[in-house]
Amino acid sequence: MRPVSYSRVADVATAIGTVTADPGSTFLAGGTNEVDLQRIHVARSRRLVDINDLPLRQIEELPGGGVRIGAVARMSDVAQALPVRRRFPVISQALLLGASPQLRNMASIGGNMMQRTRCGYFRDVAAACNKREPGTGCSALTGVNRGHAVLGTSEHCIATHPADLAVALVALDAVVLTQGPAGHRQILADDFFLLPGDTPDREHAISHGELVVAVEVPPLPMASTSIYLKVRDRESYEFALASAAVAVAIDAGVVTDVRLALGGLATKPWRARQAESVLVGAPATIESFRAAADAELAGAVPHGMNAYKIELGRRTIVRALSTVTGDARMVSDDGNPP
Amino acid sequence: MSPVLGAALDRVDGRAKVTGAARYSGELNLPNLAHAVLVGARVPSGRIIGIDCRQASVADGVHTVLTHLDLPRVAAQPKLFPSLAGLTAHGQSFFPMQDDVVHYAGQPIAVVVADTVERAEYAGSLVQVNYAETPSATLLDQVRDQAYEPQRIFGGLVPGRNPDRGDPESGLRDAELTLDLTYRFAANHQNPLEMSTTTAVWDDLDRLTLYDSTQGPTATQLSVAELLGLPPTRIRVVSHFVGGSFGAKALIWPHVTLTALAARQVGRPVRLTLSRDQMFHSCGHREEQEQRIRLGADRNGRLAALTHDKISLTSHFDDWAETSLESPAITYAAPNYAGGYRLARGNTITPTFTRGPGEATGMFALESAMDELAHTIGIDPVELRLRNHADVDPDTGKPWSSKGLRECYQRGAELFGWAGRDPAPGTRWEGRWQIGTGMATAAYPVAAPISPQRARARMYIDGSVVVEAGISEFGTGALTAMTQVAADGLGLPVDRVRFVGGTTDLPNVAAAVGSAGSGATSSPVHLACTQLRDQLVRQAVADQHSPLHGADPAAVVVRDGRMCLRDRPEVGETYAELLGRNHIPDVETVGTWMPVLAPMTDYAMHTFGAQFAEVAVDADLGLVRVRRLVGVFAPGRILNRKTAHSQLMGGMLWGLSQALLEATRMDPNTGRWANASLADYLVPVNADVPEITIDTIEVPDPVVNPLGVKGVGEIGIVGTSAAIANAVHHATGRRIRHLPITVEDLL
């Protein structure tokens, strides 16, 4: 591990001031990602500013049916919080299906939003990687890319965004509240995460020293039955191969409103707007769900080993929609799968 | 035998382990300890044309940075040899840092020693290396056309072709029905929880103590002695607790000797612990491989011919293949048989033992093919196996020393509820899950060391006993089982016996590998303890002050530490009374067991079992979840029901893991493993673990060793993956002929 200095701050202004003053410094929350990356020499901060004492742990109900989650609230606390479970089960499920209990007890919401990709080449300092060292190339394009993205990729980077929670937040139109040297900002979750384009090293729409202070989820009545579906090789403790966060409102068999976002498939938490627009006004049937899934994945680009993710993505969407609309079995009349 | 043998005794070291009192090799506190970190080659092939250690050498806390330019040369070229032999046991016939050539990625090219691990790691990242790269090959497909037939494999112990039987080609030609199937296997890594670690301490007299995580302390001692050019008398190895191995610590790899060399260089104790990433590059792995099976059978399913060919990737220095053909060759009574290995060289460390080494892949191939045969001709898979049951060893015609396989099938089928199974694939649904069941045979050879095995028993004047043999405890429960063997041999309660292992100061036993550990250790322990008992009984009957004076020693039995007449138990005295009266502070015996090797006997020796699996497949999302596993095995005598159960269950879980999760993926562009971490190399978590039922069939075996122990270490993994793959076929109608079976195979 590189030599690193450490300090602990008690108020937001000092936190921002300390980090802003030194370009080689960064915030440290639960440390489950930052310390890991420091140890393998991928993160190269020389100063860690511990923000765990900041008064940003609350999980509050907002009038009208929203919630506000402080940036250093722990994943496990947020997952258990009643307002979250009642109003936005998709958030609770996304959290509980992520990492492990030990990690969730350490990891914060802000840190979760800011976690880096799990691309193996990003984590291997001996490999070429545009995200870690711009201009060196992307080893994943022709390498072991079974876990890589099929949506939102560029010729410079195809790394999957790893987070589960962020997928739920993007579906719910959550707002990220930040505070930095330039003051306060409110950033729509969908805009908070950046596509790789030709600057894959830039992953978030915030600048050095800007602190995530909270996430606000606006009211959404139909989210009370929302779900998070996560598909992976083993039953627990693995990032998603594909996932979907979904909330639907149906009236007389017709979809009147829908929120759908995808994880594991894209370079950022992926709001499935194409699918949403197919669904709104369509009957809540398997056929509509399939049409929506096809529309969303139409632009997907495979890179060898990850080609299966296009079909898996479609099926994940269909399964999530069928589950949330109560037709989880998807078995047609003759008893066979459609 | 007393009831203590086989009893479900709690682990004698259980409390120490769960409270942290048990000290593992990497946890010892030593004054002045320095920490070494390996720097591995980033490229798989080439030469080092420049290595700049200036920055690293002046980094905070650094004692030294060693490269091929300044590391002392080793005294001998190592030679790969399996540790079961009890001799030197190098993992490969290559020692790094002797010149500037790079043969595989991760090959050690520098050792950094600093005052803390973190500083050593950081300094390691500052070593600047320039390579002249040369073309590399790291996948089987890149070198398949250069494959050759090795004379011998496995350190020279196994011929490159298995012995032929009959005329397999005409057997196949004349068969009513033939199958020709090819199976592919991903490379696997052992991934024990504890990473390999060595602490080296030199004393003023140039004697070396190594605290090493090893399956065989003596293997470490002899191997390091050879490389350092020291007599073994100057090297002591201590290895009390080892945090798992699965083959990673079965042979001795270069980092152990590098630690000793580094410690000598800096003149203080040095510890080197491989990082998780380095564990993928430093202690071998299960090689990437492909196996082709051809079966010829009649309409009733009787096998006429079997051929089994394997091609796999090995290193540039060794003809290594895990022995995949031996068990499949003798599992069924096929009159015509041929099988052989082909190897292709690549830029890799020499592959090595990984749980169920050989059988886990070979039996997957055979048992998958047998399932296809059963399906093709429409007979029940269990029935097909019974029809081909090998009543004698089909290879030598010798009878089995013990078998029990028919009983395993029967008991397994009962426990599983196999009877009445609908053979049609793809017809059972539970909601979105398709349900299927499958089974397979398990087989594993009974191996034994080729050298004498020793143990020592010493009784003190109060009648308590210390029994010693130089084994390490790497999680199997050996310390507990050996305590029971000793108590049984002496007629003592277990709390009067202490079993001690873990150093080369003790009588020598070969490394506990290949399921041979319990047999190899229990035998000399049993002999030492029964000899000690007999000696004391003889002394008692010769002692005119003993109540047993003049009795026939054969009429004396020992219970609870008291020698008495079998027919008149009231006549007798305790060991302590005998020793106390005669002022004898202690009595000691050494038991020596000369292992029985198959060619020396009139018997064939093998362990068998039967595996059953039920899976649920969500074919829409490509998910396989195992619902139930039943395994019934006939491993000879069980020394401890509880630890044996744990071993077998662990084996079956590793079989599940091999079937559905484990794959180390090579990137041929970088020549490095692309998923060298426990987040990316998947093994099962608790949530993947199904209901597991395990039973054993008692088969007395008077041939294999004094207690009839055939071993439970490996048999549990064999066949599990085939049972699961066969169940996947039964569930979905899809045959997957490679491992692991993952989402993309079933979409």
Ligand SMILES: Cc1cc2nc3c(=O)[nH]c(=O)nc-3n(C[C@H](O)[C@H](O)[C@H](O)COP(=O)(O)OP(=O)(O)OC[C@H]3O[C@@H](n4cnc5c(N)ncnc54)[C@H](O)[C@@H]3O)c2cc1C
């Ligand atoms: C083995 C493993 C498995 C995992 N599995 C999953 C999974 O399945 N799903 C999933 O979603 N996640 C998973 N994770 C990731 C885990 O959720 C993240 O590591 C965790 O959420 C990071 O939070 P932290 O508080 O520890 O962040 P830290 O490690 O402390 O920080 C991470 C980054 O965020 C920055 N940061 C932290 N707080 C703030 C803030 N308030 N404002 C601005 N910047 C900030 C830090 O500077 C740093 O760059 C896994 C992690 C591991 C190690």
Ligand code: SF4
């Ligand atoms: S996919 Fe992105 S993170 Fe991975 S190697 Fe390419 S550039 Fe780096």
